[in-house]
Amino acid sequence: MLAESYLRTRTRIALYLATLFLLLFMSVQNVRYGLYDLFYMSILLAPAMLFGAIYAWARRSDLNAYGGHLAVLTVMLVVVSLQLSGGQKAIVHWLYGIGLFSFLLLPLRPAFTFNIVTLLISSVALSYSDSFYSTLRFATSYALLVGLAGVYAYLYHHKSRFLVHASIKDPLTGAYNQKHLEFSLKQEISRSEATSHPLSLVVLEVDFFDQQREVQGQNFINELLSQFGAQLLQMTRAGDSIYYVDNGRFFIMLPMTPEEGLLVIAERLRRSVEEHTWPIIDSLTVSVGCLTRKSGETDDQALTDRALTALKQAQQSGHNRVVLSKSK
Numbered sequence: 599m600l601a602e603s604y605l606r607t608r609t610r611i612a613l614y615l616a617t618l619f620l621l622l623f624m625s626v627q628n629v630r631y632g633l634y635d636l637f638y639m640s641i642l643l644a645p646a647m648l649f650g651a652i653y654a655w656a657r658r659s660d661l662n663a664y665g666g667h668l669a670v671l672t673v674m675l676v677v678v679s680l681q682l683s684g685g686q687k688a689i690v691h692w693l694y695g696i697g698l699f700s701f702l703l704l705p706l707r708p709a710f711t712f713n714i715v716t717l718l719i720s721s722v723a724l725s726y727s728d729s730f731y732s733t734l735r736f737a738t739s740y741a742l743l744v745g746l747a748g749v750y751a752y753l754y755h756h757k758s759r760f761l762v763h764a765s766i767k768d769p770l771t772g773a774y775n776q777k778h779l780e781f782s783l784k785q786e787i788s789r790s791e792a793t794s795h796p797l798s799l800v801v802l803e804v805d806f807f808d809q810q811r812e813v814q815g816q817n818f819i820n821e822l823l824s825q826f827g828a829q830l831l832q833m834t835r836a837g838d839s840i841y842y843v844d845n846g847r848f849f850i851m852l853p854m855t856p857e858e859g860l861l862v863i864a865e866r867l868r869r870s871v872e873e874h875t876w877p878i879i880d881s882l883t884v885s886v887g888c889l890t891r892k893s894g895e896t897d898d899q900a901l902t903d904r905a906l907t908a909l910k911q912a913q914q915s916g917h918n919r920v921v922l923s924k925s926k
């Protein structure tokens with residue numbers, strides 16, 4: 599995700615700056631050739647490009663923010679449409695650029711909406727100064743070019759979503775993987791510290807996992823983990839997230855959950871595993887370590903270690919139990 603935001607921010611800034619230089623170059627040329635209307639248009643759009651580049655940089659950590667880009671595109675559309683309706687027919691080529699820009703600057707849906715609006719407004723503006731057939735020719739070529747760019751953006755969007763999904767999920771259990779746990783825990787700790795909302799963490803391990811694997815084999819373990827992951831997902835509420843680490847060990851992150859609630863859910867999870875009828879082995883138990891983050895506890899590794907110490911205590915005191923870690 600970081601690489602994605604870095605790449606997109608750089609592309610957007612490069613695009614704005616390249617357009618800014620093109621506009622400045624054109625404004626000089628327009629003055630030289632006495633095309634003052636086009637000169638004013640270039641001068642008007644240049645600050646918008648600068649604003650876009652600054653906006654892209656300022657919102658680099660939030661890829662979903664697009665209000666500033668939409669404002670820049672709207673300014674471009676309005677200025678070009680006014681020129682078009684005033685008789686500057688040559689400017690029509692700018693619209694193709696604006697349409698293509700929109701797929702790099704906006705999320706998919708707003709980009710499609712923006713292009714439909716652009717097609718309508720610019721066709722009306724062009725029809726004031728040009729013939730019906732010229733307007734139709736422009737509308738058709740615009741729809742074809744921008745439609746093609748839209749299809750490409752759509753495919754890219756879905757491919758990158760699939761890759762993000764595949765890089766953070768464990769395919770067997772359907773839970774998130776360990777790498778994503780590290781990222782999410784840091785994020786949730788800062789959120790909890792900033793808002794003072796409680797954050798709880800559960801670590802849960804299938805009892806005698808290695809022995810089960812030796813006796814029953816890997817195929818059985820795979821089936822078990824898949825059912826286990828589904829059961830955990832079913833039992834937790836929206837907002838909770840489940841992570842599979844390895845060797846039958848899961849972490850569950852519970853935002854907005856105080857210690858009293860944590861004990862309720864941890865004990866409920868332990869009991870439901872014990873009472874469930876599992877394939878082949880029938881009965882299965884888990885040991886659980888859990889904790890609620892205390893204010894000022896911001897080290898994710900220390901928090902994880904504390905939960906693992908509680909898990910160890912649960913295992914050493916006979917398995918199939920919940921141990922709550924109390925911070926000193």
Ligand SMILES: Nc1nc2c(ncn2[C@@H]2O[C@H](COP(=O)(O)OP(=O)(O)OP(=O)(O)O)[C@@H](O)[C@H]2O)c(=O)[nH]1
Pocket residue numbers: 833834835838852853854855856858859860862863
């Ligand atoms: N994060 C999380 N907390 C849970 C879950 N189930 C129970 N809890 C916690 O345990 C408390 C008591 O839960 P319940 O025994 O289900 O009682 P409840 O009155 O239905 O709880 P609410 O869901 O708050 O209405 C909740 O307020 C939560 O703090 C869960 O699936 N996820």
